[in-house]
Each structure stands twice: as structure tokens, then as C-alpha cells.
Amino acid sequence: MNRKLLLALGLSMLLSGGAAAQEINIGFTMGTTGPGASLGIHYKNAFQLFPKTLGGQPVKYIMLEDATDATIAAKNARKLISEDKVDAIMGSVSVPSTTQVALIANETKTPMIALSPVALPPDKLEWVFVVPQPVPLMMSAIVEHMKTHNVKTWGYIGFTDSWGDLVLKATEKFTGPDGMKLVASERYARADTSVTGQVLKIIAANPDAVVVGGSGTGGALPHLALVERNYKKQIYHNFGTVNREFIKVGGKAVEGAIASTGPLIVFEELPASNPIKAVATDFVTRYEAKFGAGSRNAFAGYSYDGFLLLNAAVPEAMKKAKPGTPEFRVALRDALESVKNLVGTHGVYNMTAKDHTGLDARARVLVHVQDGAWRLMK
């Protein structure tokens, strides 16, 4: 009798002890294999630098692999939400995967930090907060540069996937009103062994500039082919291409390439007055200490900015409810929506009910390849 009582007491203490610690569970689905592997590995690496607490509370990150497959990402999201009862979910690597997870986050009323752009209208983003810069924001910087350099006609060559579509649409959104004409629009795949056909067509149209809609080292193939065929005018890239591997593969031929990117890539060259400089310096220094000099990239920065957003929102939510409850998830969503002037590695986040990205022009800089490295354009 006594024994049973003791056991029951002990059990109830254990259970209440578990609740008293108020551990926060964050689900994370990422593709570190499959087509998105080169980006997914960076997203995941950043988690090794996160502290053990989130907004002052102990935190557990539950990480699942989705192999850049939207179906697996959706399955992971369901599992994280229904079995692990996560308080918020982060992910994933590609637009289709992230979009699937976002749909489930909305349906189950779970706050989500989207780590890649999402292909959903703003009214479907009630529970979703998007860390990366919207593609139009980034491409507008490129179009402004084209405008100041009297570009009248431009050619496009991008991936035959949703990324190629996003970059093309975002660029056209600004070139149309500015009277620049798209004279050749071509597509290629990352695994193509040659883009001769596409490049010949672009050169036949002879545009004043070419915009490349690839990512990472995939952006080098059309650039090299254009240079090989003596295309002497400006070639622009997008923010998915800005990493050191692109320059390694492209070599001398990509000197002078222009792209827009987040400020953390060139944090050393930012003016001291820029608030982003301090946050980016701290993060990139620690990241490169762990993963090697020159390993900086935009994607690890997105993970870190996602962490910073949650870190800022959790103390607010803790005032209203306990982690693990639906009330806490509502409170966390409301707190994320009211984040103001949060300085991340990519920009300054000001969330509103209408804008769940919250970034402005401070989240983009123009960079160019100079002497084998990405440098800030003055």
C-alpha cells in the first residue's frame, strides 16, 4: 500500500517536473540530400551554432530529413505537429517543399518560420513567417542597376523549375514598366552538359544584358558559355548564386558578374553605421570558425534569422500561455506578427499583419565578382 502510494507520488512528481521545465519544441524539416542538398546542408549547419535556450526557455530542436521532396516534407510536418506536438515548425529547402509545410502549418494552426520563399498568396500565410527576401525585392536592385546603365533589351536564361520561374517573373515585373524589353527567354537544367543552343539564341538576339536564373554553381554554366561565345556585355545573377563555389567553378570568366544578395555575405565592407553589421559579423565569424574560412552563405543566415525571430517572440508568448498548448501557439503567432526592428543577418524585420516577411531595402546589397571574390559594389 505504502509502496504504491510512493510510486504514485513519484510518478506525479516526475510528470509535473517535466511540465515545470517548460521545454519548447521546435520542429525542423530540411533537405540535405536530393537536388537541394547544396543549400540544405548550410541551413542545417547553422543549427549547430544555436544556444540551448530560446527566449530564455530550454529548447529542443527535432530535426527530420525530407530529401528535397515536397511529399516527404509534408509527411514530416504532419509527424512533427501531431506526434511531437511542436510549438513551431521551421523548413524547408525548396519552394515546393516549404509551400507544402506552410499549408499544413496553416491548417493545424502551428506557427511556421519558412526558410525559403513560399508560393502562396499573403492571405494563406496567416501562420507562416517568411525569412528570405522576396524575389522581387532582390531583383528590383538588379533592374535599377540595369536602368542606370542604359539597358534597353535583356535576355534571360534560368532553371526549368520554380526558381527559374520566380526569378523571371520578378525581373519582368520591373523591366516592363521601365521599358526594357525581354528579347530572349531561355531555360536550362542544372545537370545539362551544354547550353550551347540557348546561348546561341541569346547572342543572336544581342541583348544589352543577360540575367541568369540559376543557383549556386549551376549559375556558372550559362555564364561560361556566354563568355566563350564572346558575349561582352553585363551578365547579372540572382541571390541564389552568391557563394564561393560559383567563383571556383567559373574562374576568371565570371569576373565582373553582378548579383544582389543579403548583407551578411559582405559584412566586412558594410559601413559601421549599418545595424546589420554587428549581427552578421557575430554570426559569420562563428560560422566560419566552425565550417572553414569562406564558408559563409545566405542559407545559414536564413536559419539564424529564423532563430532570432523565434527568440524575440517566445518571451512575449510565455507571458500568455505554457509551451505545448494550442494557446501558446496562438500567442507565439501573435508575438511573431508584432516583431519590430529585429536586426538579423539579412536585414531588419518589421512584421505586420499584412507583411509576414517584414524586410525592406536594407535587406539587399549589390555585389560583384572582383579578383575571385564577391565584393560590395560602392
Added chain:
Amino acid sequence: MTIDIALWLAQDAVTNGAVYVLLAIALVLVYTVTRVIFVPQGEFISFAALSLATLQDGKLPGTVYLLVGGGILVAIVDVIAAIRDKTMHRLPRILIVNVALPFLVAALAWWTAPQTNSLLLQILVTFAIITPLGPIVYRLAFQPIANASILVLLIIAVAVHYVLTGMGLVFFGGEGLRSRPFLDITFPVGVLNVSAQSLWIVFTSLALIAALWFVFERTLYGKALRATAINRIGARLVGIPARFSGQLSFTLAAFIGAASGILISPTTTIYYDTGFIISLKGFVGAIIGGMTSYPLAALGSIFVGFLESYSSFWASAFKESIVFTLVIPVLLWRSLTSPHVEEDEEQ
């Protein structure tokens, strides 16, 4: 389209087509001898191209560990078999071939890695690393089930493809690599600028085809392979072991894969998973040849090269769809015209 552009595209088509021809030949060879539709053929391309690029960076490619690890696994399997059959005299040979040789290649690669300027040495080491992977894959994945149905062999081949792709990601990371050109010069020919690299590709392919023809027509090993392809039971009756033909065909396939990888690595960016798409195009070429005829497979591959090149000019967004849709009419035509053969059941 002007004549100039048509010529440029034709040049591109021939260069790419030459690589597809090599792959189609390797696929037909493996299929006719072992009935395996060799999906992982593309991995040899990626592994060879990435190993060469890694060596040029002065680093030891991860494929070396695959070679040594695979060799040890094969040795374990063979030693167990030898003990079970009580044929202990085979042990020294097993250990030398499967353990000592891979370690020797690994040591050679380790010694070569810092000598970033010796292209010839790097190419030889790449061949030495990649070619033995063929028989290793055969011994571990296919030899134990050599008599299974074509479908089972295909499923195993897909599994091997995923395993090797995953290893490629671990060894080389997600970003692509490109190796330095053998000779960085171009020759003006009329309106064209022919690069030395594309000449390398075309002439090496031609030389390899000639060498294969010689092997099949003039050597005992080649004739043994042909005999197995024509009738496996008959070949076994006259003393050609199926195991031997299988190993030989996989070795040749890995060698051809390594050669293709080394040839294209200076002309494009290769990722850990690029080889699969390239070999799929060789596969389309092989299907046009009915998976059994070398000349038809070669013609089919050249056709794929032309189709790809011209469709990338006219409708680049649909290029892959156009190339792969080609399989459907070809299969329809073949299944209507060729007599249906029941898969021969053995034993």
C-alpha cells in the same frame, strides 16, 4: 536559324552525342551479358569527374574510401565462400586482389593528390580508382542473384544507384565541380571555333569504340562475352563461367563510365547526381537500339545528341521532355514490330 547557328548546334550535338554513345554501349554490354539494366552507370561518370576535380584541388577524393571499403567487403564475402567450399588455396589471391590492390591505389592517390600539375597522373589515378568499382558492385550486388528475373535485377540496380548517389553527396558535397581543360586552345574551322576538348571527346570515343570492336572480334575474352550474350546456358556448357563474364562486363562498363566522366568534366559543371541524367540520355539511345545492338545504340545516341542540341535552341524549356518523350514512340514501334520473347527461365 542561320547556317552558322546550325553548324554550331551540330558541333555541340556531336560532342554530347559522342559521350552518349559511350554510355549506350556500356549499357548494352552489361544488359546483354548479365541482363542487368545498369541504372548506376551514371554514378561512374560523376565519381570519375568529381574525383579528377578533387585531385586537381590537391585533395584526396572520397571515392578512395569506397574502393578500399568495397574491396574489403568483397574479400570478406569471398573468404567466407572459400572457407565454406574448403578451397583455402584461393585465400592469398582473394586478399591480394581485393585488399592489397585497393590499398595500393589509395596510396598512389594520396601521393598524387599534392601534385596538382600532373594531369596525366591524375587521370590514371582516377581510372585506377573508378574502374575496380565495377567488379566490386557486381560481386556485392548482382553476383549473388545473377539468376534472378530482369525485374529483380532492375530493382537492385535502382537500389545500388541510390546508395552510390548518397555516397557521392557525402564524398563531394552538394555543389558542383569542374576540372581544368586538358588543352585550353580552340581551332577556327570556317565559322566554328572547335575547342581542343571537344576534339578529345570525339576522338577518344571513336578510339574506345574501335578498341571495343577489337576486343569483341579478336580476343578470347571478348568472344567469351559475346558468347554469354548470345546464349548464357550454352556459354556455360562450353566452359565460360557466368561470374567471369559478369565481372568483365561490369569492369568494362566502369572503365567506359570513368572515361566519359573524365572527358566531360572540363566542359561542364558536374554534381554528385549529374551522372544519372547523362546516363539516362545514353539509355534513350540504347533503347532506340533495342538494348541489344551496338551500332543501332550508337546511332540512337547520336540522334539524341542532335535532338537535344536543336531543341535547346528552339524550345529550351521543353528540351528534357522532348528527349525523354522520344522513348515512347520508339518503344511502341519496337513492341509492335519485334516478336515477343518470353524471358527464358533457367534451372
